[in-house]
Amino acid sequence: MEEFWMSMAFLMGVFAFFQSILHAVFPPELRLAALKLFHCGFLCFSTYCYFDITEIDGVNTNELYHAVQLYLSRSASVAASRLSLSRGLNSSTFTFGLTSNDCLVDTFCGATATWEHVVTQRQWQTFSWRPLPEEKRSFTLRIKKKDKPLILPAYLDHIMETATDLRRRNQDRLLYTNSRGGSIESRVVPWESVPFKHPSTFDTLAMDSSRKELIMADLKDFAEGKAFYEKTGRAWKRGYLLYGPPGTGKSSMIAAMANYLGYDVYDLELTEVHTNSELRKLLMKTTPKSIIVIEDIDCSINLTNRSTKKLASPFDLRPTGGCGAEDVNAAAKTMTLSGLLNFTDGLWSCCGSERIFVFTTNHVEELDSALLRSGRMDMHILMSYCSFPALKILMKNYLGLDDGELGGDTQENCGLLRELEEVIDDAEITPADVSEILIKNRRREKREAMAELLEAVKARAEKRKKERGGSSAAARKKSLGDEMEEEEEQEKRALESPNESGEEMDGCNGKEEKREED
Numbered sequence: 001m002e003e004f005w006m007s008m009a010f011l012m013g014v015f016a017f018f019q020s021i022l023h024a025v026f027p028p029e030l031r032l033a034a035l036k037l038f039h040c041g042f043l044c045f046s047t048y049c050y051f052d053i054t055e056i057d058g059v060n061t062n063e064l065y066h067a068v069q070l071y072l073s074r075s076a077s078v079a080a081s082r083l084s085l086s087r088g089l090n091s092s093t094f095t096f097g098l099t100s101n102d103c104l105v106d107t108f109c110g111a112t113a114t115w116e117h118v119v120t121q122r123q124w125q126t127f128s129w130r131p132l133p134e135e136k137r138s139f140t141l142r143i144k145k146k147d148k149p150l151i152l153p154a155y156l157d158h159i160m161e162t163a164t165d166l167r168r169r170n171q172d173r174l175l176y177t178n179s180r181g182g183s184i185e186s187r188v189v190p191w192e193s194v195p196f197k198h199p200s201t202f203d204t205l206a207m208d209s210s211r212k213e214l215i216m217a218d219l220k221d222f223a224e225g226k227a228f229y230e231k232t233g234r235a236w237k238r239g240y241l242l243y244g245p246p247g248t249g250k251s252s253m254i255a256a257m258a259n260y261l262g263y264d265v266y267d268l269e270l271t272e273v274h275t276n277s278e279l280r281k282l283l284m285k286t287t288p289k290s291i292i293v294i295e296d297i298d299c300s301i302n303l304t305n306r307s308t309k310k311l312a313s314p315f316d317l318r319p320t321g322g323c324g325a326e327d328v329n330a331a332a333k334t335m336t337l338s339g340l341l342n343f344t345d346g347l348w349s350c351c352g353s354e355r356i357f358v359f360t361t362n363h364v365e366e367l368d369s370a371l372l373r374s375g376r377m378d379m380h381i382l383m384s385y386c387s388f389p390a391l392k393i394l395m396k397n398y399l400g401l402d403d404g405e406l407g408g409d410t411q412e413n414c415g416l417l418r419e420l421e422e423v424i425d426d427a428e429i430t431p432a433d434v435s436e437i438l439i440k441n442r443r444r445e446k447r448e449a450m451a452e453l454l455e456a457v458k459a460r461a462e463k464r465k466k467e468r469g470g471s472s473a474a475a476r477k478k479s480l481g482d483e484m485e486e487e488e489e490q491e492k493r494a495l496e497s498p499n500e501s502g503e504e505m506d507g508c509n510g511k512e513e514k515r516e517e518d
């Protein structure tokens, strides 16, 4: 080490000596040329190569500079002695940065990379359509020449990816809405946002754990599936249809999805969208890594109200009579089901990437089959009444019951849980209703609260039984299942021997016709 410093001191001495000779003997132009030559010679014989990444590239902002800044902020907090601190817009975390002329050492694939933050005063204001900062900022990357082919450009790709990820994690996620009552600014900035702070997660969501895990695995596969989507030539997007009675957790599921993936949410209010082109513009203004939600699709897409003409189908804008230029014009100025399908499925749906579409409905049976066909909504998720496993999650959330208590650790608990398990399916009670009961009783003793819940669930089961004319929910489900099986059987028979029954044949053709229309 001592030898190294001695040789460095010697080199510096030689350099100073030559510089003083240059100063004394040669004119300034020659001195500058000689120094340049010396610099080139130094770079030629040096074992290192250098890369300058300036903040402004010509007149444009250099994305790489900001990515490096963010990337280095990860290790800057522990490695550097003097730091700059900042907090971005919509961010709840602080970002560390290197101050002027500070250095940081990083490693990538076994190679060492030294970063220096270089800040100098701008000499003169170059002509530009926007004012440039007074300081000229850049990062200088120094790596060994032998490492260059090994780590470039992979190292820079790694920096860009890490920075994007950090930016997303540092930033509060946003909830966007397009419902701004047709104001003028809504035409310029179609989405308005607020920080998204919904506390629902897959842990707090009351649902059978196996189904939950299936959905989480599907989401994870999607988020990590960039290569798969590229390889198969599919747009990197996925559609989920959440259906079920009110209060079963459809909106909570969307929030849990967004929190799980760390995505922004675009809550699309279809009633505020008047034409297909407006819908397309809204889509173009969404960012990747986001969930685009259309809640209560059955209510918000009553397209019959959107035209003065009588329509052939509540979901489409085909007028019942004629197809003149006027009608075509009217159709162009309104929003149609096909416009919506293009939004989720067509060429425009792939502007941007990594986006999830979620539709919710309380009445899946009222949806147009075109919306439900396979490939359009990749996963149909039934959010149903509270099951026993879901009930246990709610008791854990609201009453703070631990695993032992939920497993029936005392005889009393065991009895209450068994009774709840027996009666919960017959009660057909929503998680929202159970939550309400638990909120009311949350200050009570846990056992008292459970007993209250049992009473309420029993009363609900009794009421349901009367409504069903005395049969249990399970029996009703079975009879419904039997009816459906019988219908399927009849359809099969009709297909196998079409001449035997003219009625079934017509029914079948009717179906085919509908499919063709779709």
Ligand SMILES: Nc1ncnc2c1ncn2[C@@H]1O[C@H](COP(=O)(O)OP(=O)(O)OP(=O)(O)O)[C@@H](O)[C@H]1O
Pocket: 204, 205, 206, 207, 245, 246, 247, 248, 249, 250, 251, 252, 253, 362, 383, 431, 432, 433, 435
């Ligand atoms: N599965 C669930 N897990 C946890 N909490 C739930 C669940 N379902 C409902 N809740 C509770 O009930 C409230 C209403 O639920 P949510 O808004 O998610 O229901 P929804 O299915 O979207 O209802 P709607 O069809 O009326 O929009 C939530 O605030 C949540 O606390």
Ligand SMILES: [Mg+2]
Pocket: 250, 251, 252, 295, 360
């Ligand atoms: Mg909802």
